[in-house]
Amino acid sequence: MSANPFWDFSLAVYGRPGVPACCLALQDRRGVDVNLLLFAAWAGLDCGIRLSDEELARIDGSVAGWREEVVRPLRVLRRRAKAEDDAFYRRMKAAELEAERVQQDRLFAAGALTPRAGGSSELALANMALLVPGGDPALAELAGLLAAR
Template sequence: MVGARPEPRRFGPRRLRPSETSPAPGASPLRTFAVALYDRKVVQAACLALQDVHGLDVNVVLFAAWTGAALGRALGASDARTADEAVAAWRERVVGPLRSVRRDMKSMASGLAGGDALRAKVKAVELEAELIELDALDRLGAEVGEAAAPSSELALANIRTIVTALARDPGGAEAHVAAIAAAIGSNTDIGSSA
């Protein structure tokens, strides 16, 4: 069908630990991909460094990986800005403040009755907000970039594009970018259809 969204390729077998971040039945393809990829410790560390040191949105980074590895879409700088702008208000008004509250509570919560339980609830709400952001980016997937063959190399190129276009300081980001791409490339099922 002309104009139909291409069927995305999944990021290998689902090896998710039971948690509040596991994709729900019927979860968006990006959510499923991102949760499976982020479940790897090396990817978590790399994404958090890209967020905390370079000012990048982890979900936009995972979106770039997904569009390259699963959809076969080559992103340009304008596509990076489009993706970032699509979720900027949500990130700034919802996800960011929840993250700040959760982080602030880390040192304060343990000394208060019920503090740790409340922090856990804030964390769960923050994670749900992140998943909502992924779903918003999922709807953008087929609208950005140029058609190409899906691959881990394209995922790497897309993440580099995100860093170049959006990072407050791209210096030193390459090792983190390469770690994410290596995690994608190490999955032998990357080319299998969903």
């Protein structure tokens, strides 16, 4: 167990079948930040918190610069390297994962949430829906996958 229960949650749920595909569909189709999406889910499922638009925007603002200046450029490099050089691709993938861990540490600190009883898939879906105005089929599918704990 790490000092960041949000990171532990993310590693556990992202390893479930179907979760990466839903998250990446929302990222690629709707521009949703996967780490923020997972934070919204964690807040509802493990912390029993219903986030407001303002609170989620404040938390997102704490990592926006890191995401734009570090995570996204690493993602672009990793995707570009995928077809070119396997060793470089693996290094970029590791660097991107480490940058995402730093982002999640910052999200955890900015959110100042503590896991507690009372979380639900309904709260998680309500929180994640703030990031996907108008909804998306991948969001509903993701909520179902996360509810099956």
